[in-house]
Amino acid sequence: MPPGTRVALREMEGGLAISVPPAGLLRGSKGLIVFSVAWLVICGVIVGVTLAGGRIGRERDRWLLGLFAAAFTLVGLATLAVSVHMGRRRTMLAITPQTVGIRDISPFGTREQRLARNDIVGVSVGPTGVTVHNRPLMELLFAVQDGRTVGCLSQLTEPELHWLAAKLRRRLELAAAPSEA
Numbered sequence: 039m040p041p042g043t044r045v046a047l048r049e050m051e052g053g054l055a056i057s058v059p060p061a062g063l064l065r066g067s068k069g070l071i072v073f074s075v076a077w078l079v080i081c082g083v084i085v086g087v088t089l090a091g092g093r094i095g096r097e098r099d100r101w102l103l104g105l106f107a108a109a110f111t112l113v114g115l116a117t118l119a120v121s122v123h124m125g126r127r128r129t130m131l132a133i134t135p136q137t138v139g140i141r142d143i144s145p146f147g148t149r150e151q152r153l154a155r156n157d158i159v160g161v162s163v164g165p166t167g168v169t170v171h172n173r174p175l176m177e178l179l180f181a182v183q184d185g186r187t188v189g190c191l192s193q194l195t196e197p198e199l200h201w202l203a204a205k206l207r208r209r210l211e212l213a214a215a216p217s218e219a
Contacts, residue, residue: 040197056131061193066125074117
């Protein structure tokens, strides 16, 4: 078990339960919350200064400025929502003799996936497709017989992901991925 991990692991006969608590708004969002709040503050200052400046020429110009400000504010609000989702979500994995269940719970709802245990052909650590500070964001990947991969737990550190991947491979009786051997 990696030092400092908050992952709770409970082994039982025939199964395994893994619980990952929320990482927090700053750590879980990989700093995106800071960007979104700064973006919204800057949008607010620009709108405030513009409104305090009095008249803005023609009415059409006011409408264009309002649409422009609304678009930028919506981008900031969407980024803030993504940050809150990333920082406040918790994940639970349950491995039973028949299935592997993955449940993500966030302020915006619950997403649940079930994979037949016999359909899983590999467990590894790989990139999510998102980069943070020019480094790929990594996640736990389940390779399924039909060629799909199902990813989860991108909020964990790489040592935690590799530890969990090894633990899951042993539990599911799978060979190590070539990159993880």
